[in-house]
Amino acid sequence: MPVVYFLIRSLFKFVLTVFYGSIVVENQHYIPPNGHPCVLCCNHGNSLTDPLVLVTSIPKTRHQLRLTAKDTLFGKRTFSSWLIEASGALPMKRAKDHGGKAVDNSHVMEKLKSALEGGDMICLFPEGLSRYHPQLAPLKTGAARIVSDVLTRNRHNPDFEISLLTCSITYMHREHFRSDVLVTFHPPMKLRARDHPKLLAPVDYDAIRQLTTSMQSQISMGTIDAPSWDVVKVSKTAAKLYAPLGTLMSLGDYVRVVRTFVSAFAATQRGHKEHAPSVLTEDVQLKYATDQAPEEDQPTDAETDDENLDLASALRNLLTQLGLTDERVREPLSRIVILYRVAIRTFWLVCLSTISLPGLILWIPIFIATRRAVNRVKNSGPAWNTWDEITQAKLVHGLGAGLLVWTSCLLVFPPLALFTAVWVPCLMWATLRWLEDAMAAYRALRALFSLLWIGKSPLARAIQMRSKLYDRVMQLAASLGLPDDPATHFRVVGKRQKGQVRGTWDSGARYFSLRRRRKRDWNETLRPYDIVDYPDVDT
Incomplete structure (x- = not known):
């Protein structure tokens, strides 16, 4: 692994660990060993963040992952441009970026094919574009055609084998701070010239399309691919x-x-x-x-x-309107219990907010910098074409502002520079943990106050609607093959994964662990309210 690539990979991992609450990687054992030619294909819904997630998800035993990026990102005096070039990515031209004119990527394609023949692993995004949309775009046949060309060039080598590995990236809320990410690798399609003669020149394009369709099916089934x-x-x-x-x-x-x-x-x-x-x-x-x-x-x-x-849809809208969450309707509480929990949550919120104040002063410049960057992105175009760059803007500007804060602290106290260099990041990380718990306490407090303020009639309506929908959901789940008792089933079959905490002792002992997930719900983010809506992709 080149030294520069290793340093860039470490930087990516640090930034992503801070920004996302947890990044869970599944099925790493499907990744072919180092020296085995491999084409990695993945869905592309989060601009430059997708390659960063993939680079950090590939184990170190696998050498450099060769990436591609649109050529308009190269040659600029920006931090993101430097990161792309330093990571060894290759510039790929797109007709839409050049006035709709025909583009020539033969030089880049030749480099990719040569890299595969040398046993490297290359990464492609067959959708051909990144966009903020709930559904995958139809995959282009470029990846399958590269595999076809490489097999054709090595058709006389009976031992030459190339793997087509697909991966699905699922963001719970891709652009929100402290959200969660799932990276799922699928069983690779291992291809040899003697076993797949239709992929050799002269190429049967039905075989190319069939291979691309198989890729689309694998990627789609591993993520939340919805029509709206x-x-x-x-x-x-x-x-x-x-x-x-x-x-x-x-x-x-x-x-x-x-x-x-x-x-x-x-x-x-x-x-x-x-x-x-x-x-x-x-x-x-x-x-x-x-x-x-x-x-x-x-x-x-x-x-x-x-x-x-x-x-x-009606239940979701009603709960949002009443300011309630599902668990408050699922298990109605008496007024005495509500008041008791309000007191506990208020005390906990005050304590966490108080101890967070010193570190929060260090975080404020970062929050301001990222907010300004996000506003510029949102104002630059429609949601479907620009919102996929929000995470990228937050990562880049957040990292820059964070380094500036850290450097400023070193300059303010020069005699204590060695101590400050370690103490400042530790304080900021502890503050982030406290802020997550404080936000969770605030959200719970809002829901409890809503229970006190709303009348009996709206609450009874919500409880009745939930009960009716619950029965239908369980019937639908049974018809879809889901387990009858999810609480028992998932506790038994679930392996110990990154982000999971089991038991009171485990929770307390690893409170500040980098690998601990502070959330009870996979949909939580560092927000004072529950995120239930998405932007209109047509605006």
Whole structure:
């Protein structure tokens, strides 16, 4: 691994660890060993953040991951441009960036093919663009054609094998501070010239398209791929009812449960009566049974699913309007208990806010810098074309502001520079932990106050609507192959993963651990309110 690449990778890992609450990587064992030619293909919904996540998710035993980026990002006097060039990325021209004219990428393609023949691993984003959208764009055939060309050039070598590895990146809330990320690698497609003659020149383009379709299917099934944000919203509502707060489940299990409901509601929205993919247990890990036909005795009733879709949307809107969360409606509290919990949350919020004040002074310049950068991004165009760059802007400007704060602290106290160099980052990290807990306490306090203020009639309506929807969600979950008892099932099959804490002692002992997830809900971020909506991608 080149020294510069190693340093850049370490920088990426540090920045991402601070920005995201946890990055859970699944199935690293599918990554081919070093020296084995590999084409890594992934969905692309978060601009430059996607390659950063991939670079840090590949184990160190695998040498440099060769990336590509649009050529308009190269040659600029910006920090992000320097990062791209220093990481060894290759410039790829896009017709849309050059007035719609034909572009020539033959030189870059030749470098990629040569890298594969040398046993390297290259990374491509077959969607061809990054955008803020709930659904994957149709994959382009470039990756399959590169594999075809490399196999053709090595057709007389019976031992030459190239792996086509797909990966799915799922951001809970891609642009929000302290959100969570799931990176899932899928079983690689191992290709040899003698086993796939249709991929050799003269190429059968049906084979190229079939290979691309297989890639699209794998990537789609590993992430929340929905036709609209509305489907994502109601699917998360259904998942929260099916596996309520307190269910010990990994991020991967949660994403697959949401994906299952997405499949059902998306089919309903399209007006189809197809059966959604099931989530089954296999080798103590949930996998999609995509190769099995639906059972005839479990048909999906389109009219019932459509009613479920409307009811889930209505419940979500009602809870948002009342300022309540699902757990407050699921287990109604007496007024005495509410007042007791208000007192506890208030005390906890005051304590956390007080001890956070010294470190918060150091964080304020960073928050201001990132806020200004985000406003510039949002004002530069429609959401679908610009919001994928928000995370990138926050990472770059946050890192710059953080380094400036750290350097300023060293200059203010020169005699204590060695002590300050370590003490300042530790204080900022501890403050971040306290702020996460303070925000959680504030959100709980808001919900408790809402319970005190709303009348009995609206609350009774919400409880009744939730009860009705819960029964329907459990029926739908059973028809989709989800476990009947999620609380027990996910606690048993779930492996100990990064971000999971089990037991009181484990929670207290690792309070400030870099690997500890401070959240009870995978949808939480460092915000004073629960995020339930997404921007209109057409604006």
